[in-house]
Amino acid sequence: MVLRTASRLVVSFAITSRNARSLTTGSTVVSRLNDSSLLDWNKESSSSLTSFPVFDPASPGTVLAEVQSVDAAEAIEKSKDALASWRDDTTASFRSTCLSEWSRLVKSNSEDLAIIMTLESGKPLAESKGEVNYAATFLDYYAAEAIRPTGAGGGFMVPSPFATPSGGPKGNVLAVQQAVGVCALIAPWNFPMAMITRKAGPALAAGCTAIVKPSELTPLSAIALDNLAKQAGIPSDVFQVVTVSTEETPSVGELLATSPHIQKLSFTGSTRVGKLLMKQSSETVKRLSLELGGNAPFVVFEDADIDQAVTAAMASKFRNAGQTCVCADRFLVHSSVHDIFVEKLVEKTKAIKVGAGIEADTTMGPLITLQAADSVLEKVRAAIEEGATCELGGNRLDGQFFEPTILTHVSTESDIWKTESFGPVVPVVKFETEEEALTIANDSSVGLASYFCTENLSRVFRFSNSLEAGLVGVNEGIISSCVAPFGGVKESGLGREGSHLGLAEYLETKYVFINS
16 A cells, blocks of 8 residues: 655635634645635624634644634524524525525535545545535435425425314314424534535525534535535525634534524534533423444355455445444454455455545545544554454554554454444454344444345345344445435434435424314
């Protein structure tokens, strides 16, 4: 494998006055972006707030930007004041048009958006381009859903048959779907655009106003999306981005969770933080969508097409350097095909080119922080000390880069097996029977994604039905889609995103009885 160092790209924010903020780009960034105005950041604030740095994961210590914090309390007030006009005074057709135009702008600026995403997240440019297109699909999908009778519809009434309640008056029972209200959308750093549109698309389609709090590690992607949303005709107070530092994030999260003006909170992130937000939100009985941590099993049965299984494993494990909630984390391989699977996986993995995501031929970028790289190294070393065999990799490279790693003879009690690794590590365990594989796969407090490979159709239905996970991939490693309901079970969260169920999360049903 090859390690490539990062090109230096500098972005700086300049405070032009006490109450206004704007972004000025360095010449290197201007030369890379076709439209540098994507990173314009003009906000009005009644107070002078702090700023925080955004670092280049491919070059630790290199500051890409200094971003001004935004007052979350002011954003809540603006969102609350804008709710009635967006929910009641616009039609579903108008909101649909805005989302469609937003999608068109995202697609037409896809090259620049991918560069911005790669610089701050570290993921390879090809993956960033894929995510930009994926982000646009949610805008397209919810633009279409907004105008369906079963969608937002601006308060569409669905009459039941003429009702004669026992002991009550004769009349019609109506169900009215209405926007939940002001929504707080907390997005992660590993998918800094798609996780915003997956939340904001249905929220805006339903008639809600939305406050997005992006990760402090990747705020530039959110800023670019915000600028395009404004160009698409979405009012500035209807869709807002609140950028804050790492130090400010806990207090802002608590404010969003406890504010009585926010009716719904959607969060994608760790189980630990999700539990805290759930507790904080209980005081105001908010509606919650929580997509939390995972520890996905990847099971290879004796009858699997091994080449197909290896391809699926590569896609699932090494995307974004293993830093996704749906990455395969625990590999269970039938003893009869264990050696050939590992051999083929090692050969495929050797072809991975590790380096700065901005380089065209990089296929795996750095981990997001130095602490993340330290954590992966600690888990790998502990697993080896406990008896695991390192078939490939196992070492930390310069900065935040880590070798793609394959471990066999891993203990199912080891930390790298029992906890989400969030790194490019494949821990492999043998199994003998389907029952044994199921027991090991389900032995987890979380249940987001799961994968298995088999040619047996009966097993496909039997095993997928028994897996304790919200998502199941059969003979495939990447299964996310805007038309599919995405979410977990157990401690992996509540609710679903994507599909028509994702829109339902932002709608309340009101019962109206009309005396006839």
